[in-house]
Amino acid sequence: MNINDVSEPATRMLQMITGYWVTQIVHGAAVAEYAEHLQKGPATAEELATLARMDPPAVFRHLRACASLGLVGFDGERFATTPLLDTLRRDHPQSMRGFALSQPAAGHWLPWGRFAEALRSGRPQTVPALGSGIFEYFGRTPTEAEAFTESMEGLTALVASEAARVLDTAGVDRVVDIGGASGALLAPLLEANPSLKATLFDLQNVIDGDAFSSTPAHIVARIDKVAGDFFVSVPSTDLYLLKWILHDWNDEECIAILRNCRNAIAPGGRVAIIELVLDEVGEPGLAPLMDLNMLVMLTGRERSFAEYRDLLVRAGFGDVAITPTQSPMAVITARPAV
Numbered sequence: 589m590n591i592n593d594v595s596e597p598a599t600r601m602l603q604m605i606t607g608y609w610v611t612q613i614v615h616g617a618a619v620a621e622y623a624e625h626l627q628k629g630p631a632t633a634e635e636l637a638t639l640a641r642m643d644p645p646a647v648f649r650h651l652r653a654c655a656s657l658g659l660v661g662f663d664g665e666r667f668a669t670t671p672l673l674d675t676l677r678r679d680h681p682q683s684m685r686g687f688a689l690s691q692p693a694a695g696h697w698l699p700w701g702r703f704a705e706a707l708r709s710g711r712p713q714t715v716p717a718l719g720s721g722i723f724e725y726f727g728r729t730p731t732e733a734e735a736f737t738e739s740m741e742g743l744t745a746l747v748a749s750e751a752a753r754v755l756d757t758a759g760v761d762r763v764v765d766i767g768g769a770s771g772a773l774l775a776p777l778l779e780a781n782p783s784l785k786a787t788l789f790d791l792q793n794v795i796d797g798d799a800f801s802s803t804p805a806h807i808v809a810r811i812d813k814v815a816g817d818f819f820v821s822v823p824s825t826d827l828y829l830l831k832w833i834l835h836d837w838n839d840e841e842c843i844a845i846l847r848n849c850r851n852a853i854a855p856g857g858r859v860a861i862i863e864l865v866l867d868e869v870g871e872p873g874l875a876p877l878m879d880l881n882m883l884v885m886l887t888g889r890e891r892s893f894a895e896y897r898d899l900l901v902r903a904g905f906g907d908v909a910i911t912p913t914q915s916p917m918a919v920i921t922a923r924p925a926v
């Protein structure tokens with residue numbers, strides 16, 4: 589077996605099996621803030637260890653592994669950043685920092701450590717691993733919760749301008765982002781339509797957190813923040829956004845959320861669901877892998893367009909349409925059935 593020949597099945601398998609090492613190496617780079625520190629110029633392992641308050645020999649070994657993965661460059665003395673490492677900067681336009689901090693942290697890592705049990709039982713592993721569901725866990729671990737909200741912001745940046753391009757808000761008074769986390773989805777919509785108002789709706793701990801960290805102040809001024817539980821009720825409006833909400837929940841829970849939107853929707857209103865949409869079995873892409881994240885973490889699942897349409901119809905909506913975007917996500921719109 590040639591360990592460098594990725595066309596060899598055993599080599600690929602070895603890479604897959606040790607994939608979690610890479611996950612934690614990237615997590616360590618985010619925790620040590622190499623991307624932020626190296627933005628100012630190349631540095632030695634000792635200097636980076638001092639800045640990060642970490643063990644210098646361990647930091648050198650970490651940086652050597654990072655160099656072998658193409659995360660940093662090395663000139664024989666000092667380490668330098670790369671475009672890949674730059675995506676771990678908080679101010680990067682497509683920042684992956686929050687994702688790198690939150691996915692390999694205990695809230696996701698411990699349930700994923702029980703993956704085989706999720707396969708056996710078909711049930712999420714958050715309660716056995718964390719003692720509660722993930723959103724309750726975030727309620728008592730503010731640092732991890734903030735990293736998760738930041739991760740949602742980074743991933744939303746990949747799709748927000750596309751959502752604004754395909755969603756016509758002419759004549760819409762107010763858009764409500766249900767479970768909107770950092771509110772990053774709202775900014776391009778508000779930029780595109782100067783008369784549009786917006787509400788960010790999420791759990792109390794999220795609303796109290798560091799929302800809108802990357803949103804310009806003149807846009808933030810147009811957004812109300814409302815704390816609540818979408819299983820109880822949602823604010824009334826004429827356009828609801830639900831991005832990466834329904835995939836968290838099982839069919840009955842999704843229908844409960846959608847019925848609350850249906851009950852509160854203004855005449856002529858719409859819901860817009862923004863999700864990865866499952867394709868044929870064997871199609872490459874994020875959706876089949878995200879589906880397993882839902883299996884381990886929550887009661888939800890990824891769905892096909894037909895499955896989303898079925899949920900919407902059962903919750904009292906019709907006129908269901910899907911618009912693909914130039915991101916991995918699609919926008920599914922619906923209006924109350926007459």
Ligand SMILES: C[S@@+](CC[C@H](N)C(=O)[O-])C[C@H]1O[C@@H](n2cnc3c(N)ncnc32)[C@H](O)[C@@H]1O
Nearest residue numbers: 740744767768769790791794816817818831832
């Ligand atoms: C997967 S995140 C999606 C965040 C955001 N929509 C996005 O796509 O970036 C799910 C969001 O739903 C919120 N959430 C979970 N349970 C909720 C509830 N019962 N009521 C309101 N928001 C809730 C979480 O706090 C979190 O911000």
